[in-house]
Amino acid sequence: MSKSIVENLVLRPMLWWDIPWVEKIEQDLFPVDPWTAELFWAELAQVPDSRNVVVAEIDGEIAGYTSLRIVGSEADINTIAVATKFQNQGVGSQLYAWLEDCALSMQVRQLFLDVRSDNEIAIHMYQKLGFEKINLRKDYYATGISAIVMRKRLNNV
Secondary structure (H helix, E strand, O other): OOOOHHHHEEEEEOOHHHHHHHHHHHHHHOOOOOOOHHHHHHHHHOOOOOEEEEEEEEOOEEEEEEEEEEEOOEEEEEEEEEOHHHOOOOHHHHHHHHHHHHHHHOOOOEEEEEEEOOOHHHHHHHHHOOOEEEEEEOOOOOOOOOEEEEEEEOOOO
């Protein structure tokens, strides 16, 4: 019996030398409006003051990444992404579990995120995780697509 991909997965802090690999995943997943290397550098520059940024690594290869921005008792999921070849194998679930654990450990009471209004798969996944739609940001993305703002109240109080 072979090991599942999740058993080989390691979550670790993102380091500066990860940026070219993360940027490639970003460009593959979001060709129209990807985050740039400069945006990832800006995220890393704010660790640990207001950011926690990790990569998911499988056998030395970056499979995904995420960033959490913490402001008092609230936190924003800035990004969460899984490389195409590792999708539907539990990597995203592990990244999300890390996000929520991190938020709980920092006494965060509410998690927020923006998701493209045309990304039905992600919207459904977030709803299954307990997020609710609370607002709409018209023409939020470079392509003119709106963003749905979602919130999850955490039970840590």
